Every structure is written in structure tokens, then in C-alpha cells.
Amino acid sequence: MGSFEEVVIVGGGIAGLATAVALKRVGVRSLVLERSHELRATGGSIGLFANAWRALEAIGVADKLRVVHRKVLLETLAEELPSDAIRFSSKLDSIKEEIIDRSSVYTLRFEDGSTIRAKVVIGCDGVHSVVAQWLGLTAAVRSGRSAVRAIAVFPNGHGFENEFQQFLGDGKRAGIVPLTDKELYWAIAHTSLPPEMEMVRDPESIQKLVIENLAKGFPQEYMDVVRHTDPTTITWAPLMFRYPWDLLIGRTWRGCVTVAGDAMHPMTPDLGQGGCTALEDAVVLARNIASSRSSSDGFEKAIEGYVKERRVRVAGIIAGAYLSGWAQQGGIGWWGGVVGRFVRDHIFYRFVFKRLAKVSEFDCGRLTCE
Numbered sequence: 268m269g270s271f272e273e274v275v276i277v278g279g280g281i282a283g284l285a286t287a288v289a290l291k292r293v294g295v296r297s298l299v300l301e302r303s304h305e306l307r308a309t310g311g312s313i314g315l316f317a318n319a320w321r322a323l324e325a326i327g328v329a330d331k332l333r334v335v336h337r338k339v340l341l342e343t344l345a346e347e348l349p350s351d352a353i354r355f356s357s358k359l360d361s362i363k364e365e366i367i368d369r370s371s372v373y374t375l376r377f378e379d380g381s382t383i384r385a386k387v388v389i390g391c392d393g394v395h396s397v398v399a400q401w402l403g404l405t406a407a408v409r410s411g412r413s414a415v416r417a418i419a420v421f422p423n424g425h426g427f428e429n430e431f432q433q434f435l436g437d438g439k440r441a442g443i444v445p446l447t448d449k450e451l452y453w454a455i456a457h458t459s460l461p462p463e464m465e466m467v468r469d470p471e472s473i474q475k476l477v478i479e480n481l482a483k484g485f486p487q488e489y490m491d492v493v494r495h496t497d498p499t500t501i502t503w504a505p506l507m508f509r510y511p512w513d514l515l516i517g518r519t520w521r522g523c524v525t526v527a528g529d530a531m532h533p534m535t536p537d538l539g540q541g542g543c544t545a546l547e548d549a550v551v552l553a554r555n556i557a558s559s560r561s562s563s564d565g566f567e568k569a570i571e572g573y574v575k576e577r578r579v580r581v582a583g584i585i586a587g588a589y590l591s592g593w594a595q596q597g598g599i600g601w602w603g604g605v606v607g608r609f610v611r612d613h614i615f616y617r618f619v620f621k622r623l624a625k626v627s628e629f630d631c632g633r634l635t636c637e
């Protein structure tokens with residue numbers, strides 16, 4: 268029989284590590300089980316808005332971060348945890364519930380055949396979450412768009428102003444954000460290509476495809492950035508999301524099992540909120556656990572409270588992000604024509620986008636430290 272842990276977190280990405288740090292802050296020990304053999308920072312960099320910085324402040328790491336390389340964010344979170352709080356090479360395969368002394372105990376079985384029993388399971392295992400599937404949530408779906416992203420390195424300095432630059436084309440939208448004097452984050456979202464074309468995985472081929480096809484027609488300065496890509500940071504993936512109504516009416520928790528981050532609310536990146544809301548989840552979950560802990564059914568109540576607090580907000584953000592991507596990335600049906608562009612540039616950007624972007628003003632509150 269496997270070891271017993273009170274709280275197990277499946278997945279050591281932003282959501283999983285932030286949840287473990289937030290729980291530690293309120294005096295609850297947890298074990299993070301990550302399938303990779305080390306911290307995995309896909310996508311190079313991440314944009315963190317005000318809501319994310321508030322969450323990072325609540326868990327006590329905001330002042331330790333300056334540049335938001337994903338790797339730096341993950342390492343900063345991991346450094347807050349005891350060395351035995353993350354177990355790598357632990358890919359969850361299945362969950363089984365048993366009732367022991369009228370309480371549920373969950374047995375987690377891993378790919379290598381090992382098991383762990385736990386009282387509470389928090390699935391932070393990303394868009395293809397095994398925990399979400401066990402709960403009965405419907406799978407995330409493809410949005411019809413894909414994105415390539417990476418970090419470009421200019422050893423002698425890139426010379427760009429420290430601001431976000433956007434490039435729009437038919438069915439595509441690209442951006443550049445300076446990270447330091449020498450590094451820039453770049454991304455391009457485009458209407459998905461046939462699946463066999465998107466099987467390409469080697470960095471040089473992806474970079475070539477961006478220059479020769481996806482970013483064709485964009486200014487030379489954008490192409491130059493793509494040419495300076497650090498190949499170890501490049502990724503290309505379809506943009507997925509969960510239907511918002513699945514969060515409103517679907518099973519986002521069962522007993523003492525729930526999900527957070529992309530496992531709960533995968534969304535398209537058009538409002539830059541996936542990681543930010545994962546950080547909010549961590550704070551809200553830890554606060555609910557801290558306040559219900561003294562009652563006999565504490566964990567169950569806490570998880571129900573967490574889901575009720577989160578689901579309307581994140582369902583709204585999924586819908587807003589999808590709308591934002593659809594409106595901005597012209598070229599889809601009639602929207603790609605002159606009328607669509609006029610509506611995008613003069614109505615969507617002036618009125619709608621500003622309202623959608625207000626989601627980042629949210630304050631998830633504080634944690635009382637133990």
C-alpha cells in the first residue's frame with residue numbers, strides 16, 4: 268500500500284506550485300507530484316497583470332520576481348517549498364475513491380505502478396487534466412487557432428522600446444514584448460493549419476514556417492526578432508479552451524477533489540489571463556482551506572467554497588478571451604472583410620476590449636500567515 272499524504276497536488280506548473288506555496292503560507296503541508304523530471308517551463312515568458320501580482324503578494328513572492336521568464340517564476344515558487352515537497356517523474360494515471368470510516372480516501376496510481384493515498388487531491392495538471400476527467404468535466408476543445416511563441420536573444424541588445432507591439436494580419440495576430448535589453452518574447456496566433464502540418468516539432472522547422480508562411484507580410488523588424496529565436500524556448504500548440512458553461516454546470520469538485528489553473532479553466536491567451544487566474548486560484552483555495560480547517564468536514568467545505576468563489580469569474584474570462592481572440596484575429600468569415608476590420612478597430616478596441624481587460628483589476632485578497 269502506498270504512502271499517505273493529507274493534501275496532494277497533481278502537476279508542478281504555475282497553478283500547482285503556487286497552490287503549494289499558498290497552502291504552506293496558511294500552515295498546510297502538501298506534496299506536489301509532477302510528471303516531468305524537473306520544473307517544466309513551456310513557452311519562455313509570461314505576461315503577469317495586476318491581479319497576478321496581487322496574488323503573488325498574497326503568497327509572499329512578488330518582491331522576489333523582476334523578469335517574468337516562466338522558468339524564473341516556477342523556480343521562485345519552488346524555492347519557497349521544502350525540498351521534499353515536489354516529487355518529479357510522477358505521472359498520474361488514475362484515481363480511485365474508497366470510503367474508510369465514513370470519509371473518502373483517494374488512491375492515486377502513477378505510470379510507474381506506484382500509489383499514494385490522499386485525503387485531498389488538487390488537480391493542477393494542465394489542459395489535458397486526468398483529475399478533471401475523473402471529476403467528469405468535459406474535455407477542453409480546440410479553438411481553431413494555434414500559437415507559436417519563443418524568446419529571441421540579441422547578444423548586443425535589441426534596441427526596442429520597452430513596450431508591447433502588436434502586428435495584425437488576415438487570420439493572424441503577433442506581438443513582441445521586451446524582457447530585458449537583450450531578450451524579447453514573441454508570439455504569433457494564427458488560424459490552425461491541418462493537424463498533419465502542425466506535427467512539426469523541431470525548432471528550426473517551426474521558425475522557418477513562421478518566417479516563410481505564418482508571419483509573411485509582417486514588418487522586417489518582426490522577422491528579425493523571429494530569426495534571433497533561442498531554439499530551446501520555441502513551442503507551437505493549438506489554443507484550447509473549456510466551454511464556460513461546463514464550469515457553471517459541470518462537476519468541478521467531488522468530495523475533496525478539485526482542479527485549479529488550466530486543469531479547471533483552460534482559455535485562449537487573448538487576455539493573457541490563464542497564468543494570472545491560476546495564481547488567483549491558489550490564493551482563494553488556500554484561504555478557503557484555512558478558514559474551514561477547524562470543522563469536521565473542513566476540507567470538503569473549503570473545496571466547495573473555493574469552486575463557488577471561482578467558477579463564475581473564470582467562466583466569464585474564458586468567454587471574454589475567446590471573444591477577444593475572435594474579434595482581433597480578423598480573416599474569419601465575413602469578419603475578415605472591410606466591415607469586420609472597421610468594427611474591430613473602431614468599436615472593439617475602443618469600447619469592448621477596454622472592458623474585457625478590466626478582468627485584470629481583480630483583487631483575490633490576502634492570506635493570514637501561520
Ligand SMILES: Cc1cc2nc3c(=O)[nH]c(=O)nc-3n(C[C@H](O)[C@H](O)[C@H](O)COP(=O)(O)OP(=O)(O)OC[C@H]3O[C@@H](n4cnc5c(N)ncnc54)[C@H](O)[C@@H]3O)c2cc1C
Pocket residue numbers: 277278279280281282283300301302303307310312313314315357358359360391392393394396397414415416454506527528529530536539540541542543544545
Ligand atoms: C500562446 C500562449 C500565451 C500565453 N500567455 C499568457 C500570458 O501572457 N499570461 C498568462 O497569465 N497566461 C498566459 N498563457 C496561459 C498560461 O500559459 C497557462 O494558463 C498556465 O501555464 C497554466 O498553468 P498550469 O499550472 O495550470 O498548467 P501547466 O503550465 O500546463 O502545468 C501543468 C503541469 O502539470 C504536469 N502534468 C500534466 N499532466 C500530469 C499528470 N498526469 N501527472 C503529473 N503531472 C502532470 C505538467 O507536466 C505541468 O508541469 C498563455 C498560453 C499560451 C498557449
